[in-house]
């Protein structure tokens with residue numbers, strides 16, 4: 001026996017390792033698993049631009065592209081039913097948090113770059129999601145949301 005030969009048990013383990021990806025692919029195809037949709041939101045100084053009015057429901061990966069000259073964030077939250085951007089602006093931040101059902105996550109992107117990661121969310125039909133940037137260029141400056149960096153979309 002050389003030191004490289006496999007025992008029957010080790011050979012069985014190798015067979016399982018080699019076979020398991022194919023088995024998983026077959027199972028996924030049978031139940032109709034699909035890739036998440038990809039949605040990229042673009043921001044500049046100081047707005048989210050060309051945000052779609054509606055986005056399809058379901059598993060989605062959100063990215064954020066910063067075309068501005070300063071650092072921006074895209075904070076994504078699920079509004080409570082009926083809540084709007086106008087109401088959030090009237091309340092101001094952080095008081096507007098009372099309008100939020102759930103925080104989805106946040107992407108922070110340096111100028112001229114696209115987020116290195118994505119937010120995974122299962123978008124719920126009939127619900128509205130808010131996008132906001134609360135960063136400031138200086139400690140005593142207005143937060144970007146006050147300069148117009150807030151938007152929302154509805155899921156259909």
Ligand SMILES: [Cu+2]
Nearest residue numbers: 072073133144
């Ligand atoms: Cu910003």
